[in-house]
Amino acid sequence: MxxxxxxxxxxxxxxxxxxxxxxxxxxxxxxxxxxxxxxxxxxxxxxxxxxxxxxxxxxxxxxxxxxxxxxxxxxxxxxxxxxxxxxxxxxxxxxxxxxxVPLARPTRRVVGRGEEVRSVAAALAGGVEVVGMPGVGAAEIARAAAGDGAVVVDLHGVPESRVEGAITSALPEGDGALVGRLARLRAPLVLEGCAGLGPVLAGLLACELPAGWIATSTSPLGIASSVVVVEPFTPDVAAAVFAERLPELESQTIGSLVALGGGLPAAIDLLVGWARLLPPSVVLGRLDDLVAVAPPSGPREGLAQTLARSVALLDADASALLGMLAGVE
The missing domain is CATH 1.10.10.10 (Winged helix-like DNA-binding domain superfamily/Winged helix DNA-binding domain)
Structure with a gap:
């Protein structure tokens, strides 16, 4: 309760x-x-x-x-x-x-992804995979396509043995086996971070879900007849997104930020946040020193592993400063 x-x-x-x-x-x-x-x-x-x-x-x-x-x-x-x-x-x-009926959650407009959202929504009823590299915005697209009231389950880093329990705990209270409860679910089901979980999900999603389901992954799962592949923004689209969110910036500065962001919505979100706090020249100068970022340890890398890997890239002074700031509320 x-x-x-x-x-x-x-x-x-x-x-x-x-x-x-x-x-x-x-x-x-x-x-x-x-x-x-x-x-x-x-x-x-x-x-x-x-x-x-x-x-x-x-x-x-x-x-x-x-x-x-x-x-x-x-x-x-x-x-x-x-x-x-x-x-x-x-x-x-x-x-x-x-x-x-719970209070509808405010949904964030997914800028530059209208076509992808429409494609996922059109395939939702029969089940659809949304596939894209980390940071490309697959989860945001899935949530926008599913709409308010969807049941969202984060499976990043969840081992196969605990997938059924993770989904069960996110569902409304009820009796019976998970497959039967999914067959009675009236809301869309969104499963995020499903890379490597195709075999276990195939069995759980074998039944027909009344409101449909979406699974996001960094690689195809092979469990849905519909697959929507999400690519990074093209430079033109990325520049338009930057210009919409930071209209005060000059086009040359936007071009530099686009090059650093690599067309990834997650990177654009980060850069926009920094550019609102710091002069663009400071942002660009600092990022020039950090462009050689180590690749993820694997497709199932979770947030904790990502943070640990990122902190390891800091020099001694930056690491010490982060440690001091971590204790400030």
Whole structure:
């Protein structure tokens, strides 16, 4: 059960049973309302039958005739919804029961990747691999194509023996084997960092997922009929991205940054951040000393290994400075 929920009206503490609005007002839930909301939120985007809710929240028999659920939902909406007559989160599923819809996460516009996002979205229903070198932006493309509400699982560095557990822990609460739960999943599934995991994923994804799935990797997995290969930006596209995000820079400076970024969106993000803090000449001068970067240790290199390898490239003074800054909050 989640400890807290972020809703349009405010944040709900499910342990205390209190909703706090952005203005600091407190709205208290009854124990039944708290239990009902927690149960609904534990299985987001899943249609929950009335009989199941009455049995699991109230402890009633499945065949009991009662309006307790409808009354509780009505009062709960008054407390947690911005407009109880047009709810955002606790929705009625006519003929079935109720469904909880989480607050949509703000999505970042994927600059320069419209064609790739459309291609992935078009193939989503049948399962699609998004393949590209590290830093090319495959994960951002996958998330944009899947949309808000997707179940995202980071498998970078996860050994084959723990893949099933990692996916299971990311799914809404439920019973049964993982394959069966995936077959009932109403949200798209996004698996990130799947290089080398093709054999184990092939078995898990053999069933048909109602909302489709996406797997990102640095090399083809051989488990989907659709594969979208993501290449680095061309120099022209990379320059346009830089110009959009740093319109004050001269074209010559942008050209130098493009050459250093290699067309990788991750590198562009880093360079844009630095260029907003430091004069471009300082950024370019510093990067000229760091262009000989050691290659990754392998396709499954995780964040910890990448950081360790990067720190090893620092000279003594820079390493000492990093150590001091690491202790500053």
């Amino acid at each position: 989640p400890r807290s929920l972020l809703l349009r009206r405010g944040t709900v503490d499910l342990v205390r049973g209190v909703l706090e609005t952005p203005d600091g007002d407190l709205v208290r839930l009854t124990s039944t309302e708290r239990a009902l909301l927690a149960h609904l939120a534990s299985r987001p985007a899943v249609d929950l039958p009335r009989e199941d809710l009455l049995q699991e929240v109230w402890g009633y028999r499945r065949d009991v005739a009662t309006r307790a659920l409808d009354t509780a939902v009505k009062t709960l909406r008054r407390k947690v919804e911005v407009d109880s007559h047009a709810p955002d989160h606790v929705l009625t599923v006519y003929g079935v029961g109720y469904r909880f």
